Amino acid sequence: MKAKGKRILVVDDEPPIQRNLRRNLMATGYEVLVAENGEQAVEMVCLHHPDLILLDLHLPNGKLDGMDVCVQVRQLMQTPIIVLSALTGEKQKVQALDLGADDYLTKPFSTEELLARLRACLRRASVTATAEVTEPEVLQSEDGYLYMHVARRQVLVAGHEVRLTPTEFELLRRLMLYAGKVLTHRSLLRAVWGPEYGEEADYLRVYIRQLRRKVEVEPSRPRYILTEPGVGYVFRVRVEIQSS
Numbered sequence: 418m419k420a421k422g423k424r425i426l427v428v429d430d431e432p433p434i435q436r437n438l439r440r441n442l443m444a445t446g447y448e449v450l451v452a453e454n455g456e457q458a459v460e461m462v463c464l465h466h467p468d469l470i471l472l473d474l475h476l477p478n479g480k481l482d483g484m485d486v487c488v489q490v491r492q493l494m495q496t497p498i499i500v501l502s503a504l505t506g507e508k509q510k511v512q513a514l515d516l517g518a519d520d521y522l523t524k525p526f527s528t529e530e531l532l533a534r535l536r537a538c539l540r541r542a543s544v545t546a547t548a549e550v551t552e553p554e555v556l557q558s559e560d561g562y563l564y565m566h567v568a569r570r571q572v573l574v575a576g577h578e579v580r581l582t583p584t585e586f587e588l589l590r591r592l593m594l595y596a597g598k599v600l601t602h603r604s605l606l607r608a609v610w611g612p613e614y615g616e617e618a619d620y621l622r623v624y625i626r627q628l629r630r631k632v633e634v635e636p637s638r639p640r641y642i643l644t645e646p647g648v649g650y651v652f653r654v655r656v657e658i659q660s661s
Contacts, residue, residue: 470490491517495580499535500513536611558654
């Protein structure tokens with residue numbers, strides 16, 4: 418993923434962190450915007466449409482904290498969000514992912530790790546020309562209940578369009594593309610999140626739960642996205658593949 422032209426919104430209330438992130442991101446070729454509180458962040462998302470948001474959860478200088486920003490941004494658009502936080506508990510991580518964040522980095526972190534995660538998020542959010550060469554145009558469950566138009570990034574459930582985040586879309590696409598085959602946690606993480614991943618099984622649990630809420634008739638009794646305990650997940654219903 419080339420940095421040139423990509424606009425990153427940094428949301429953090431600490432000037433030293435703002436300066437450090439701005440310097441490192443600009444040195445890599447990104448355009449950088451900075452917001453100091455949640456309200457300013459939401460306003461800048463609406464005005465400037467950043468390609469990705471780096472979001473601190475702890476924003477004491479306003480009415481909206483980082484979790485609130487996640488919710489409001491997800492109501493507006495599917496811009497990738499990487500949460501940056503000193504909170505290390507799994508509960509906070511899962512909550513942020515559950516609200517629509519695409520990744521979570523615990524402070525302190527290295528510049529190299531941040532840039533790798535950022536590239537992976539941007540990669541997932543982009544539809545590249547090379548992918549379209551071999552990418553099926555349409556994936557549809559044999560019963561017609563689930564329909565995915567890959568190039569349009571469109572998903573229909575029982576004829577009604579549902580909004581998926583870029584990560585949710587890629588995860589569902591991968592499962593449908595290999596319908597009937599059990600995909601391991603590691604293979605899904607590397608295919609969807611990027612080669613930098615492999616051990617973050619909590620990400621998968623959150624996103625599978627989110628997908629089931631959006632596409633299953635009964636999320637607690639899934640028919641399409643099934644768990645293979647200790648191994649991974651499988652899209653159990655046969656999928657018809659249409660290529661352009």
